[in-house]
Amino acid sequence: MKTLQPPGWAPARGYANGVSARGELVFVAGQIGWNAQQQFETDDFVGQATQALRNVVAVLGEAGARPEHVVRLTWYVVDRGEYLACLPALGAAYRSVMGAHYPAMTAVEVSALIEPRARVEIEATAVVGG
Numbered sequence: 001m002k003t004l005q006p007p008g009w010a011p012a013r014g015y016a017n018g019v020s021a022r023g024e025l026v027f028v029a030g031q032i033g034w035n036a037q038q039q040f041e042t043d044d045f046v047g048q049a050t051q052a053l054r055n056v057v058a059v060l061g062e063a064g065a066r067p068e069h070v071v072r073l074t075w076y077v078v079d080r081g082e083y084l085a086c087l088p089a090l091g092a093a094y095r096s097v098m099g100a101h102y103p104a105m106t107a108v109e110v111s112a113l114i115e116p117r118a119r120v121e122i123e124a125t126a127v128v129g130g
Contacts, residue, residue, distance in 0.1 A: 029059075
């Protein structure tokens with residue numbers, strides 16, 4: 001995997017502007033902050049984001065992939081203000097699950113998620129091998 005950083009651009013913080021990779025593609029559907037039994041253990045944004053990331057990692061594992069194989073994450077949040085207010089704690093939670101690996105990322109605010117209690121949904125693309 002190669003991080004793409006155009007010359008003269010300020011470095012991205014907490015994500016990569018782009019990534020190139022070769023190998024088997026792994027697509028992880030949007031994961032929300034519930035456990036393996038589809039039960040929410042918290043309504044806290046950071047808690048749900050942490051669980052959603054753990055869910056992403058669990059699905060990746062089924063393809064022999066790990067967090068460092070992720071080339072793209074898309075975050076869907078129901079409250080932009082809540083997301084921004086939680087950034088320091090969210091960064092620590094992210095690193096606890098994903099390590100110091102920062103793929104290309106997009107975060108967007110949505111009016112709602114399908115599961116009413118969900119505060120965040122995260123989908124991933126990974127590349128294994130190559």
